Amino acid sequence: MIRRLTLSQRLTLVFTAILLLCAAAACGVQLYSSSQYGNAMVQRLSAGLAQQIVRSEPLLDGGGQVNRQTLKTLFDRLMTLNPSVELYLISPEGQLLADAAPPGHLKRQRVDIAPLQTFLAGSVWPVYGDDPRSLDKQKVFSVAPIRLDGELRGYLYIILQGEELNALADAAWQKALWSALLWTLLLVALFGLLAGMLVWFWVTRPVKQLTADVSGLEQDSISAIKQLALQPPEPQPGNEVAVLRNTFIELARKIACQWDQLADSDRQRREFIANISHDLRTPLTSLLGYLETLSMKAETLSPEDNRQYLAIALRQGHKVRHLSQQLFELARLEHGGIKPQLERFAIGELIQDVAQKFDLTIETRQLHLQVDMPHSLPLINADVSMIERVVTNLLDNAVRHTPQGGTIRLRVWQENTQLQVEVADSGPGVEAAMREQLFQRPSALSQKASREARGGLGLLIVRRMLELHGGGIRLMDAASGACFRFFVPL
Structure with missing residues (x-):
């Protein structure tokens, strides 16, 4: 299928594919960068949220125990005030101790502690931690250690982009994605058209012109070659197409010159054959004439006439032999027969x-x-x-x-x-x-x-x-x- 396409169609297809790939890559990079930037900003703005809650709210009782019902009520109240967050109380080993998730929403009971320690160490944000409501997703978070009498009893783990926020963000992203896709297609079409025009002007048009110049070689080769040879070459070719055109013109001039030389050589050959035929015919006619005279009038001719006619016939025979030897020798010399x-x-x-x-x-x-x-x-x-x-x-x-x-x-x-x-x-x-x-x-x-x-x-x-x-x-x-x-x- 591709082999049947013209040069213009192939170039258009290649440029369109390149533009589409570039647009897809640009969209992917932009979406990823925007996501990273948004997550970093959310984590930076809410980095102290867990610490503030730990300071202001009693998360453990006097004995240092976890009251799940009390914490669920507290977490529900806090999540009502900020619907975008999800609160969890986890043990020092990462085990979930309390949460406010609806029944069936929790997908795992344990989270990895390493990202929490990275966050508390002040690493570069965004830092992603495990989402208890997903088996494989990770989200930005805020975390604060819970200590009692200086002893670590657990962590307050807050997912900053909860399920509700993700649902709203997905809907917004789908709309933005379709808008970006539409604008991308429009830009690809616009720049593709511009690139196609430039390619046509700089590449395809000279190639088509060169193709038209040499297309008549099969139908009427020598006249087409001579017409191409008469065209002026580019004085300072700046691209490969111009160099190729100059090469074709130079080749056409050489072929036209060789054609003229062959035509002249053929003309000389025909004239040479005509001349040699004349030069051979003259002594042969004289030779045959004297021999016929001797044959018909042998009895009536005097001995002196017989000797004269024989001498003339012999001289003409020598001429024919000498010319024949020269022709044979010249033919062998010109065709490599003699080295x-x-x-x-x-x-x-x-x-x-x-x-x-x-x-x-x-x-x-x-x-x-x-x-x-x-x-x-x-x-x-x-x-x-x-x-x-x-x-x-x-x-x-x-x-x-x-x-x-x-x-x-x-x-x-x-x-x-x-x-x-x-x-x-x-x-x-x-x-x-x-x-x-x-x-x-x-x-x-x-x-x-x-x-x-x-x-x-x-x-x-x-x-x-x-x-x-x-x-x-x-x-x-x-x-x-x-x-x-x-x-x-x-």
Whole structure:
């Protein structure tokens, strides 16, 4: 039942229960305090009543004996003058010797002497003693010792709140109790209403507003998340609800940003597939065309034409194979299929070995390769084959795009805890439109000439390999040509 209640209903129920408990406790404490105060005042005002009666009235005869009939008449007369008291004569041991109680009203014939001695010792009032007309009740009293020739013969024991007074007090208390209960309920209702309004304003209303903001996530999640992300957060949240609202807004902004990134990644993937399909279709169409020509006109073609067509078909086949290998390698890199096998080695020796691969091409095209590398470089912890692939790809690009007689610069240096490598050429450089998409998947929207100018997926593979090592690559600004700089941690 309670689980089905709303937050407002639960808070209202809790506050009402707390107010009722507080009101009941306050009423109980007030009634107890009032009773204690009244009893103390009655006992204080009538503390000397028993002593005065002992002094003024003969309670024992000349022989020190108790005349019950005489004492009953005396007690009746005194109780008529003060109907709120009840008089008893008790022995030093607490045994009742005389009383004026109607027949059948006495419930016990003995009272405890200890409270009487406490009263006579001057203890703090109220002091309660046994009520002879009840089996378990105790009441305030007045007591005085009765002595004859200095010897204790008994006590005059006066109950200050007798049966008649108790009956009148009970009726008055019932009326007062119902009045207090009524006023308590009114105050509980008033303060409960006030507390409910404050709770609604400070707690329930912000929670309901936050619930309304996030309630649309199930029906139309992304639009609701973006709407929530557009809301301004509290500049200085002062309570948990405001902090929770700011947390939801921040979470919605992160989800919206990730959603946009996923949407952009999906768009790039579709464009990448379209572009790769085009790049594969072009050499495949050429390959099939030349093969069909050779198949249909093999007898009519000259040997020179046969060799030319076969060379073109073979070249297009190599293109398809190379692009397919790059696609396969990129897919394995991006999906964790390839893990770097780390080992410590000298990158200077690796760069010298890679540069020697291009000696013939550089000499044929009359290029100038300048290597700037200090003699003492620290060893790096990386995958040798991957770093070799990175350097090879960058040098190959530089060689292919540097005009005859141009210059290629390769520089290596240590910067803090990183090893920096820079490959620059004196070629035409990278077009401004291509700079932002250089390390991204090729887009079907980019110009064909630009795509062909920069080649396949080499830079994507290079970037991914460096990322697996905790490094990175970027295109630097240069006065002429292209300048690529990558780093790997030591």
